[in-house]
Amino acid sequence: MDVLKHFFFQKLKIWKYDLLSDLKKIGGNVIKKQPVLFTGMGKAIIGTDVVIGTHHSPFFFSGYSYIEARQKGSLVEIGDRVWTNNNLAIICNGSTITIKNDTLIGLNVEIMDSDFHNISPLTRRSGESHSASVLIESNVWIGSNVIILKGVTIGKNSVIANGSIVSKSILENVVAGGVPARIIKAIEDEKNN
Helix, strand or coil, X not given: CHHHXXXXXXXXXXXXXXXXXXXXXXXXXXXXXXXXXXXCCCEEEECCCEEECCCCCCCCCCCCEEEEECCCCCEEEECCCCEECCCCEEEECCCEEEECXXXXXXXXXXXXXXXXXXXXXXXXXXXXXXXXXXXXXXXXXXXXXXXXXXXXXXXXXXXXXXXXXXXXXXXXXXXXXXXXXXXXXXXXXHHHC
């Protein structure tokens, strides 16, 4: 019964989103446990053994992940062995969003390289916006419901707590959290404790 349920309620949906996707993908392989819509005029470089979605988590059957490289120069890079929970949203408007190897990403995470509108009321609807690259170094753990904004670098081995909004860069080997995210503590090597 589980095989039939998975086929009719998930596999067919994954195929549908594959047909709707128009983003040029290069290299690697994505293991899609949840549908993923790849879209935009840019491109995505995908590593090996990238897993998107998980069965034992909310929104498995009702949601999907969204990866967009909106403009021609936009680039989304996902390294090897990156694992994400359900409902990941990455929108690269005009620069680069890079997620390096062995990163873990929780449920409902949003990563954006732009504010998409100007702050000034006079130019807010102009369509002009400023982008700044996002870099998530290797072996980072991003909790659920985290938002990562433009121009941010998250250092290797760091942890971002659930519900955080990351608007400034985070050092390596730290736990950070809050709105806006701030360093809570350093990560000590467990072998030395």
